[in-house]
Amino acid sequence: MGQSKAARLRPAVQYMQQVGVSPARTWNQFVEQLDRKHGRQLAKHLVDLMTGQLQLETNANSLYDVKNATLALSLDFATYSADLYRRFFDWVLSRRLDQVDSILDIGCDNGLATCFFATCFPAARVVGIDISETAVARARELGDRLRLTNVSFEVQDFQTFKESRQEKPFDLIISLRSITELIADLNNVHYWSIENLHQRLETARGLRPSDGTETIEYVSSTRSAIAVAERVASLLGPTGTFLSLERLTHAGALHAWIYALSQAKLQVDFAHSTWLSFHEVGIEQQFPLLSVKKGASETNDPVACTYKLLQLVSPNHVEMGRTLHDDRAVLAFRHSTDKIFVEGVHAVYPDGAGEERKEIWKDGRSILEYHLTDRGFRELTRYAKERLAGQRDALHDWMQLKTEQNCQCTLYIEPFEHGTNGLS
Ligand SMILES: C[S@@+](CC[C@H](N)C(=O)[O-])C[C@H]1O[C@@H](n2cnc3c(N)ncnc32)[C@H](O)[C@@H]1O
Numbered sequence: 001m002g003q004s005k006a007a008r009l010r011p012a013v014q015y016m017q018q019v020g021v022s023p024a025r026t027w028n029q030f031v032e033q034l035d036r037k038h039g040r041q042l043a044k045h046l047v048d049l050m051t052g053q054l055q056l057e058t059n060a061n062s063l064y065d066v067k068n069a070t071l072a073l074s075l076d077f078a079t080y081s082a083d084l085y086r087r088f089f090d091w092v093l094s095r096r097l098d099q100v101d102s103i104l105d106i107g108c109d110n111g112l113a114t115c116f117f118a119t120c121f122p123a124a125r126v127v128g129i130d131i132s133e134t135a136v137a138r139a140r141e142l143g144d145r146l147r148l149t150n151v152s153f154e155v156q157d158f159q160t161f162k163e164s165r166q167e168k169p170f171d172l173i174i175s176l177r178s179i180t181e182l183i184a185d186l187n188n189v190h191y192w193s194i195e196n197l198h199q200r201l202e203t204a205r206g207l208r209p210s211d212g213t214e215t216i217e218y219v220s221s222t223r224s225a226i227a228v229a230e231r232v233a234s235l236l237g238p239t240g241t242f243l244s245l246e247r248l249t250h251a252g253a254l255h256a257w258i259y260a261l262s263q264a265k266l267q268v269d270f271a272h273s274t275w276l277s278f279h280e281v282g283i284e285q286q287f288p289l290l291s292v293k294k295g296a297s298e299t300n301d302p303v304a305c306t307y308k309l310l311q312l313v314s315p316n317h318v319e320m321g322r323t324l325h326d327d328r329a330v331l332a333f334r335h336s337t338d339k340i341f342v343e344g345v346h347a348v349y350p351d352g353a354g355e356e357r358k359e360i361w362k363d364g365r366s367i368l369e370y371h372l373t374d375r376g377f378r379e380l381t382r383y384a385k386e387r388l389a390g391q392r393d394a395l396h397d398w399m400q401l402k403t404e405q406n407c408q409c410t411l412y413i414e415p416f417e418h419g420t421n422g423l424s
Contacts, residue, residue, distance in 0.1 A: 124172075201259055
């Protein structure tokens, strides 16, 4: 099928054609291409590394070293994310940013995005940095292949990066999926409600004695998030823009990143922030795309900011008989203001494996069942009010089941802990 004339003219599409990267439509297509062009053994190795990384078991850096062994392999690997690149590139160009004399790409990998921006902003000085030597070697190769003279790449750890050659800060700083690697456990913050998470962050920041609720890794992830945000702030010009498109998998992680930005006196510019929709090997995805400026304002309150961003993508309520998941459930639960708590079960898994709750709430017309964990899982279902007795029985059965699974269970008829049940 031929592309429309408009699509043919889009710089993002043109560029992706030039580098020979088009979106893989399915996982099989992605793997088959690697298999056919680079051999079965390497394809299998990469798939194993990708799966391992998703399970947080493998050192992510080894994946980048393997997939960046050659530029051809690196570009074929990028077909997994080609739709993300195209949509991100389109979106950035639609912003019509002016006065962009210098651009920094944090965690540039093989330079695919960096070289796009160097192509579109030929008068700008564009710098890509990455901690992986192999990635930077491929990025330099790509820059040479595209005959770009305004781009340079450096092997640098962003945590210690200081621009040496030029004192002027950057007009545009980009992080495309890199922040979650710089702050390894950003997606692993534990929370019951965004408000509760925020209180805990504030407690940790104030270095008051621990109240026993925050864990060590939780506090350290917050500190490293703030350190990264502060480094961004130190490299960004006073009127510069920081674009952060991250794989933040739940509202708690989004809040933790916004909180860190606010601590570094960086604020989310709502008029230019959005959720980027794209597909990865045919699977629909949405990542928050934050446009960030220097300065602090009342709209910079991280709790309000998180909810405001969630509202850009989520409906405010759950229909009768329907279930909402993840951030949509968080928001719909919060928006249901006339609900009254009925009862809930709190289950603590053995060996610190996590905590889980199921709660029943009612309003005039219906009942709500909220199922949540301290690792970001959320599910909200609305039932007809006639189902109340049945759902309470089901809740008690669930408690029995969890007890048999060696969980420590508590049945509560008052909200479990003040301010931790989402009502705060
Ligand atoms: C998920 S990849 C994203 C790559 C690229 N931005 C993109 O979207 O195509 C994350 C990149 O961050 C790099 N990285 C991880 N930790 C880093 C650090 N401390 N400093 C600089 N780069 C880092 C990795 O080597 C990897 O190339």
